[in-house]
Amino acid sequence: RVDLNVLRGAMGVMQHHDAVTGTEKEHVAQDYTRILSQGLDECEIITNEALRQLSSTTDQQRVDPEPSVVLNFTTCRLLNVSQCEFTETQDTFVVTIYNPLSRLVTKFVRLPVQKSNYTVHDPNGDLIPSQLIPIAEPILKIPGRQSEAVLELVFQAKDISPLGFKSYFVQKSAEKVPTQEE
């Protein structure tokens, strides 16, 4: 609960002051952004811990005596400018999609990446269709965007259970990058 309080406080302040409508001075709006960002940082602690507990196997479930990998979960908050340092710099990574709704959900995942080829495996280990699509030129020029990504990797996270999650394994492949014409 302590980890949620900063964001709770931020939301309370902002709702009381009608924030983000332009009816506060600009430096106040920037301060709200700072407080919100801190709140999200604190919330990441609790989501990370919850997902780690949910996704770890218990000793009874384990058939493999080797120690399992403990995943740390992070988020990318600059996807609105198609920027994500994590996906741009890692050769392999795991994408976990959590469904907060009480019914089955299918989501198209979009992640900014550098020019390369990628494969995506679903939780069953099956290779699933994925697509690379160029990031539109004007987005690349948004002031303040600091990214080498010129493409977005798109794949479909299908049928995620209510309040459940699925993890996908993304890997850079050594294949030649197709040209636009190809």
Add this chain to the structure above:
Amino acid sequence: MSENDIEDAEIQINPATGLVTQITTNQRHLKLDQEFFYYKGFVGDNKKVTNRSSGAYIFRPTGEAVKVAEKAKFTLQKGFLVSEVHQQFNDWVSQIVRIYRNENYVEFDWLIGPIPTDDANGKEIITRYKTSLNSDSVFYTDSNGRELIKRVRNFRPTWKLKLQEPAAGNYYPVTSKILLRSGQDEFAVLTDRAQGGSSLSDGEIELMLHRECLHDDSFGVGEALVEKAFNKGLVARGSHYLVYGSTSNTNPDGRSVATQERVLAQNKLLSAWTFLSSTQGLSFSEYK
């Protein structure tokens, strides 16, 4: 552009102008013109109500909306999962029109800014979706985020209205949805954030996307609405999701368009969360 699947949405573009001319959802075609406009904000000394400037609290356009551009440069990106049209209207207005495989909506991913400050008035940017639907002055907004509220242009239910502000006086808050109906047809625009919106002519929906007002409106902020990031005017990016279909259960999936809109709104406004993890150098077979 079509993925040739029963449930896929489709769009048509005029290759000469780069503008959208038709969308298809629920296997029903709708002629649609979509363009960007801006209103020039009123400039006054704020000493009388009639001299109030357009500002943070007050939307007070002067004159008709001005078209941002007659044409858009565009490129087509077609693929197995998603197909996109990248449109560039000018240096500060662009858009991606997008359809996903097996999804029954058309996404308009707009990007506005930095808005130039080359005149005294400031600019208030809107997108306008123009259809041939006969909406008879009526449109609907979900202004309280729950039920739809019927709005009638130039009308108030409890007094005889004489509008001094023909555009602003017909604007209403749109929390997540604005729509038109004509018989059994319904055309809805879902937003990813609260915006102001209206239907100033039959068959039309417009939504306010971004504003730069160069004068304070004297309602207490004491500052013009000119926000900056990285020493440049703010850039706003967001999405509209368009659905067209029948209000009855005769759509291909057996659901009314209102049901489809509700599910889509949940999927977009309470979107699934994306988390990323390092594999710590493991290959897929090791990780598995």
